[in-house]
Amino acid sequence: MEVISTENLTAEFVLLGFYDFPELHFLFFIVFTVVYASIVIGNMLIIVAVVSSQRLHTPMYFFLANLSFLEILYTSTVVPKMLEGFLKEATISVTGCLLQFFIFGSLATTECFLLAVMAYDRYLAICHPLRYPLLMGPTWCLGLVVISWMSGFMVDGLVVILMSQLRFCGPNLIDHFYCDFMPLVELACSDPRVAQMTTFILSVVCLTLPFGLILTSYVRILVAVLRVPAGASRRKAFSTCSSHLAVVSTFYGTLMVLYIAPSAVHSQLLSKVFALLYTVVTPIFNPVIYTLRNKEVHQALWKILYIKKMETLN
Template structure:
C-alpha cells in the first residue's frame, strides 16, 4: 500500500515572527514603558475591584457579582496578549506555532466571553429597572453563578472549531505576521491554500457574537430608557441613568473597536490601523473599565476605601 508523501512545496512552519510596531529602538522603549504602565494599572484597577467586591458582604448582590466577574475576566483578557507584546519590544519577536494558536484561542475566547457577559449585565439592569418587584425572585445568586459560567463556557467553545481548522492548514512561509497578536487576518495571508469557507466561517461567527450581543444590549437599554423616563422621581431617574451610563460607556468602547476590526473585512484595513485598533481594545478598554465603574459608583468607592484602608494604603 503506497503512502503519499507530504507535498515538498510546503515548508513546515514551526514558529512565527510577530513584527509588532516596527520603529526605532528609542520609540520601542517608550512603547514598552507605556504598555507596561497600562498593563500594571489595568491589573491593579480590576484586581482592586475584585478584592473590594469579594470582601464587602453588602455587595454580594447580582449587579456586583456580574461586575466582579467582568473585572476578573478583564484581567485574564489583557494577560492573554500583553505580556508577549512586552517581551517582543525588548527581545526576540518569535512565537512558536503552538504558542501563536494558543494566544489566538484565549484572546478570542476571552473576548467572546466578555461580549456575552456584557449582554447579561444589560439584561440584569433591564430586570432591575423594568421589573423591580420580581427582580429578587428572578435574579438569584444561584442564577447569577450559572449565567457567568455559561458566558465562560460559550466563549471558549465559540471559536474552537475555526481555530482548530486554521491550525491544520498548510503554512508554507513566509512566517512573518505583521501584527501585534496572532490574528486570523494576517494568519490567513500566510496560508498556502485558499480557504474561503473557513474565512467566511470566522467572519460569520465574529459578526454573530458581536452584532447579536450588541443588538440585545441596545434592545435591553431601549426598554430601560422608556422605563426610566416614565419614573415620577427625578432622584430615581438620575440613579438609574448613572448606573446604566457606566455600562453603556464600557459597551461603546469595547464594541466600537471590535466592529471596526472583525465585521468589516472588506475595508482592507492597513497593518498600522489593525495594530492600533487591536491595542486599543486589548489594552485601553480594560484599563478604562474599572475607572468608569468605580468613579461613578458610591458603593464601589466605599468598598475600595475599606480594602485599601485595611492595608494602610490610604
C-alpha cells in the same frame, strides 16, 4: 493538488508589532508596562472589593467581578508578548500562536456575552425592581456566567480546530502585535476559505446577538426612565447604566469594525490601533469607570484599607 513538504513547514512566527516606529519602542514599553500594571491592579482591586464586602454580594457586582477577572486574563494573553517585541524580536511557535489566538478569541467572545448579561441585569433591575430578586436569583446568575464563559471557549474552539488544519510554509512574519485571525490566515499555504467563512459567520452571530440584546435592554431602560419624573431617581438610573455603556461602546465598536467590516480599516497600522482599543483601552476602562464613579466600590476599598491599616498598627 500541491503537496507541501513537512520540511518546509513554518516552525515559528515573528510578531512584527509596531516595527514602523523603532525609535519609540522604549517609550512604548514604558507606557504599556504602566498601563498593563494598572489594568491588573485595578481589576484585582474590584475583585477584592466585591469578594470582601457583603454589600457588594449582588448580581451586578458578581458580573462585574467576572468581567474584571476576564480583563486580567484577556490582557495577560497579549500584552506581555507585545512588551517583549518592544525590547527584542518577539517570536512564537505555531502551536503557541494558535493557543494565544484561542485564549484571546475565547475571552473576547466571552466578554461579548458577559456585557450582554450585564445589560440584561440592568434592564431587570430598572424595569422590574419588585420582581428583580426573583428573576435574578443566585442560581440564574451563576448559570448566565457559566453559559457566557462556555460559549466563548466553544465558539473559538471550533475556529482554532479549522485553523489547525491550515499549513504554514511561506513567510513567517506576522504584521501584528499578537496572533490575530487575518494576519495569520494570510500566511497560510493551504486554502483558508472554510476557516474564513466559518469565522465570519461566527463573528457576526457572536457580535450581533449580544449587541442586539444590549440595544434592546437599553431601549427599554430608556423608555422606562423617561416615564419617571426628572429628579434623583432618573439621574441614578442613568448613572448606573452610563459606566456599562462606555465599556460596551468602545469594545463593540472596534470589534465590529475589525471583524465584521474589515474593509473599513484601510491600513495594517490602523488595524493595530483599533486592536489596541479593545486589548488595552477597554480593560483599563473597567476599573477606572466602575471604581471612580461607584460609591459602593469606593466604600468597600476604603474599608479594606482601613482594616489593613488597623491591623498594621496593632
